[in-house]
Amino acid sequence: MSGSAPDRVHPGVDDRSNDSATSRGEAIAAAEAILRPALGQRLQPGRSIAPLTSFRIGGPAALFVEPEREEDLAAIARAVALTGVPWTILGKGSNVLVSDAGFPGLVVRLGRAHQWMEREGTRMRAGGAMPLPRVAGGAAAAGLTGLEFGVAIPGSLGGAVRMNAGAHARSMSDVVETVRVFSITDGTGSVVPAEEAGFAYRTSAFVRGTLVLEATMALREADPGTIRELMDEARAWRRATQPLAEPSCGSVFKNPRGDHAARLVEAAGCKGLTHGGAQVSTKHANFIVTRPGATAADVRAVIRDVRARVLDLFGVELETEVEFVGDPDTHRV
Ligand code: FAD
Numbered sequence: 001m002s003g004s005a006p007d008r009v010h011p012g013v014d015d016r017s018n019d020s021a022t023s024r025g026e027a028i029a030a031a032e033a034i035l036r037p038a039l040g041q042r043l044q045p046g047r048s049i050a051p052l053t054s055f056r057i058g059g060p061a062a063l064f065v066e067p068e069r070e071e072d073l074a075a076i077a078r079a080v081a082l083t084g085v086p087w088t089i090l091g092k093g094s095n096v097l098v099s100d101a102g103f104p105g106l107v108v109r110l111g112r113a114h115q116w117m118e119r120e121g122t123r124m125r126a127g128g129a130m131p132l133p134r135v136a137g138g139a140a141a142a143g144l145t146g147l148e149f150g151v152a153i154p155g156s157l158g159g160a161v162r163m164n165a166g167a168h169a170r171s172m173s174d175v176v177e178t179v180r181v182f183s184i185t186d187g188t189g190s191v192v193p194a195e196e197a198g199f200a201y202r203t204s205a206f207v208r209g210t211l212v213l214e215a216t217m218a219l220r221e222a223d224p225g226t227i228r229e230l231m232d233e234a235r236a237w238r239r240a241t242q243p244l245a246e247p248s249c250g251s252v253f254k255n256p257r258g259d260h261a262a263r264l265v266e267a268a269g270c271k272g273l274t275h276g277g278a279q280v281s282t283k284h285a286n287f288i289v290t291r292p293g294a295t296a297a298d299v300r301a302v303i304r305d306v307r308a309r310v311l312d313l314f315g316v317e318l319e320t321e322v323e324f325v326g327d328p329d330t331h332r333v
Helices: 021-042 070-083 132-141 148-152 157-163 224-241 261-267 296-314
Strands: 043-048 060-065 087-089 096-098 103-108 117-120 123-127 176-183 189-193 210-218 278-280 288-290 323-325
Touching: 021 043, 021 060, 021 070, 021 103, 070 103, 070 176, 096 296, 117 132, 123 132, 132 148, 132 157, 132 224, 148 224, 157 210, 261 296, 278 296, 288 296
Parallel strands: 060 103, 087 103, 096 323
Antiparallel strands: 043 060, 117 123, 123 210, 176 189, 176 210, 278 288
């Protein structure tokens, strides 16, 4: 069997994986010393992040922080610049697989102050921590159409913008007008128009160091009954086709050009393929579902096996849509 492509490194992360554990430990301690006075209880060392993800597996964050105010963001940028601590951004954790060893650095997740939304004429503006289904619901309640596709995508608005999340042949790039961001790497804020957001299939320009703080979406007025029908259809389609009762990250692989990852995985005979507590769903071949006690290593083993079989049989290298947080071999916290 030919070798599969390497796991894609989580692109929103600066993990400096060649650094020694000692220097990483020193950087974490130095970052904690900088962040503690600024953030107080909003800085949590050793916080378990598994419960903050839809897979519900993975180890702790060496440091976890939920910025609320602009000063918090400035302190995070300062700590990163001065210490070189590895860092990553977490939204609602519905598209990530956290390593069993956790993340040996700073995990940044927008706090509650970033959960808000407001209507401005035919536009909706919302904070990056706002769940996308709630933004879709808010738009519907305001009689605005365009966001129905997001009603059952379980991410945050920030994560959805970053991933250019989509369904039913629509995606965030169809509605986003502007994005307000903060750069963790240079400590500055800016407003990015959609034309400069680099939106493409399940990706955007917001991959390295850019925290999505808020987005403005341009929508259209429509009959509220029609909007509700579209949302009900979207929910019913998911219930019928996806294993929603079991932990997963949604689609594991991106669709290759002109094909569907689920079709290839099923045609390769991988439905039901199991490693430890992780299994290719028997309901939807592009979902990996887990049992209690499953590890990130189990999920990675399933991913590797599926990729290798699809490559072997069809010559197609599946690329993961799920992003990996922390490295299983080099990171120990
Ligand atoms: P996370 O999983 O926390 O992070 C994903 C990426 O976004 C990471 O790189 C992270 O660093 C980055 N990120 C998160 N928040 C921010 C922020 N504020 N600023 C900058 N970067 C950020 N996706 C689809 O596109 N379509 C679907 O139909 C769909 N269905 C799903 C169904 C299920 C049952 C599940 C579990 C997942 C599904 N997903 C789907 C995947 C997932 O919901 C989306 O990718 C979502 O946009 C991820 O958002 P999040 O907040 O959970 O991001």
